[in-house]
Amino acid sequence: MATALDKMMSNQFNQKVDYxxxxxxxxxNISVKKPGYLTDLKLKDLMNVGDQKANFGRIFEILMNEVLxxxxxxxxxxxxxxxxxxxxxxxxxxxxGQTKKVKxxxxxxxxxxxxLLMITSxxxxxxxxxxxxxxxxxxxxxxxxxxxxxxxxxDPGQPGDGLGDEVMKQATPFLNDIASYDGVLPxxxxxxxxxxxxD
Numbered sequence: 001m002a003t004a005l006d007k008m009m010s011n012q013f014n015q016k017v018d019y020x021x022x023x024x025x026x027x028x029n030i031s032v033k034k035p036g037y038l039t040d041l042k043l044k045d046l047m048n049v050g051d052q053k054a055n056f057g058r059i060f061e062i063l064m065n066e067v068l069x070x071x072x073x074x075x076x077x078x079x080x081x082x083x084x085x086x087x088x089x090x091x092x093x094x095x096x097g098q099t100k101k102v103k104x105x106x107x108x109x110x111x112x113x114x115x116l117l118m119i120t121s122x123x124x125x126x127x128x129x130x131x132x133x134x135x136x137x138x139x140x141x142x143x144x145x146x147x148x149x150x151x152x153x154x155d156p157g158q159p160g161d162g163l164g165d166e167v168m169k170q171a172t173p174f175l176n177d178i179a180s181y182d183g184v185l186p187x188x189x190x191x192x193x194x195x196x197x198x199d
Contacts, residue, residue, distance in 0.1 A: 012069055017190045019183035028183050031069040032194045039066045043195065057114035063191045071187070078109040082181060089174045090144075095162035102163060103146070104174050107139040113185065115139065116175040133164070136171045 017028045035043070039062065046059050064073045087106040092099055106112065118132040134151070141149050141160075154164035179185035 013194065015190050015194060017183055017187050019180065019186040021180065021182070026183060028071075028187060030071065030187060030190060032067050032191050033069050035062075035066040035195070040195070054117075055114060056117040057110040059192070060113055060188045061110065063188060063195070067195055068187070068191045073184075073187075075108065075110050078184060082106060082109075082178065086177055086181060089170065091163065091167050091170050093163050093166045100160065100163050101144050102149070102160065102167065103142045103144060104136075104140050104167070104171055105142050106178060109178070109184070111135065111139050112175050112178050113188070116172070116179055116185075119172055129168075132171075133168055136167065140171065141167060 011033045012031050013033065015030050015032055017030055019026055019028070034040070043059060043062055046062075047054055061075065064075075089104045090101060091104060092101045094100075107115070115132060115135040118128040118135065120127065137149060137151060137153060141153065143149060143159075149160065150158075152158055153160040154167070155161065160167075
């Protein structure tokens with residue numbers, strides 16, 4: 001008779017994840033498992049959202065808890081291991097002879113991944129620019145003094161007038177660097193595609 005351990009092991013699958021850090025290629029071996037029936041349905045519901053508004057922050061949290069066996073990750077673990085050099089970036093633009101500056105700050109992995117995937121959706125390839133920038137402004141943009149900004153900060157006549165496009169341009173690689181660090185996003189996407197392929 002199969003033991004509980006036998007049943008658990010028979011539901012685990014090994015996968016390889018290839019990723020790059022600073023141009024250097026790496027491979028990680030991961031273990032994944034099929035989740036429970038209701039968890040599987042919950043994930044499908046979260047993925048089946050229109051207008052590029054799927055909550056990948058929540059999807060990846062469930063994948064880490066219910067699908068990804070090794071490495072054992074949580075958002076708290078990922079947040080703590082991100083190096084200081086990737087946590088902040090200055091954006092500066094010359095507007096009519098005046099240099100305007102803001103900072104982009106690391107918002108935590110949950111928000112970073114969810115925001116990034118609004119502009120680079122793995123489901124359809126479409127993007128949600130307004131949702132992306134709304135999240136960037138609310139969660140990541142700070143004045144040079146470190147203060148949060150208002151939603152209309154980049155509007156005509158406001159302090160950030162003329163900075164919006166450059167912030168959008170630089171926010172994407174800033175988030176990409178965070179998501180790519182130590183193969184975080186490639187690993188989570190491998191768990192995501194494993195689940196899709198098992199259906």
